[in-house]
Amino acid sequence: MTSAQMDGQPARTAFDVDQYERRVREGPCFVCALVTGHPDYRHHVVHEDDDSIAFLARNPTLLGHCLVAPKQHIESWVRDMRQDGFLRFQGIVYTVATALAATLPTERMYSLSLGSHQGNAHLHWHLAPLPPGVPYHQQQFHALMAENGVLDVDDEAQAALARDIRRHLRG
Numbered sequence: 001m002t003s004a005q006m007d008g009q010p011a012r013t014a015f016d017v018d019q020y021e022r023r024v025r026e027g028p029c030f031v032c033a034l035v036t037g038h039p040d041y042r043h044h045v046v047h048e049d050d051d052s053i054a055f056l057a058r059n060p061t062l063l064g065h066c067l068v069a070p071k072q073h074i075e076s077w078v079r080d081m082r083q084d085g086f087l088r089f090q091g092i093v094y095t096v097a098t099a100l101a102a103t104l105p106t107e108r109m110y111s112l113s114l115g116s117h118q119g120n121a122h123l124h125w126h127l128a129p130l131p132p133g134v135p136y137h138q139q140q141f142h143a144l145m146a147e148n149g150v151l152d153v154d155d156e157a158q159a160a161l162a163r164d165i166r167r168h169l170r171g
């Protein structure tokens with residue numbers, strides 16, 4: 001099932017949840033694979049430093065949906081990070097979020113940590129800019145759930161968006 005197209009967003013297309021689940025539960029850690037350059041886990045990177053990496057989500061439900069992750073394989077921010085490291089990491093989350101908001105019309109910047117010990121265990125922070133004008137019942141969790149369809153964006157468009165975000169990060 002897919003939902004109606006939001007203004008300014010590409011149309012949503014059905015998402016194969018079962019195939020996705022197999023990939024994340026049986027495949028390698030997708031963040032570690034990206035950091036070490038695994039060819040099947042390339043993403044459009046918008047920020048990288050010694051400790052963290054930020055990149056566009058491969059199956060976005062909102063344009064500009066980004067993930068920010070520590071490069072080190074940490075699974076729990078409450079157990080595995082000290083407060084100073086966490087605040088440094090959140091500084092990167094803030095910087096990427098402001099660049100996203102400067103790149104795309106943003107009514108609300110969603111920010112959350114999900115993941116599962118059964119798949120996608122590597123700590124990562126979701127940033128997803130909600131555009132203006134989305135009806136209330138299509139906001140919040142509805143807007144984020146791949147079960148409601150993912151955006152039909154091609155790789156070239158995502159590469160161009162990543163370039164725009166990087167430009168705002170530098171500015």
Ligand SMILES: [Zn+2]
Binds near residue numbers: 030031074
């Ligand atoms: Zn990892």
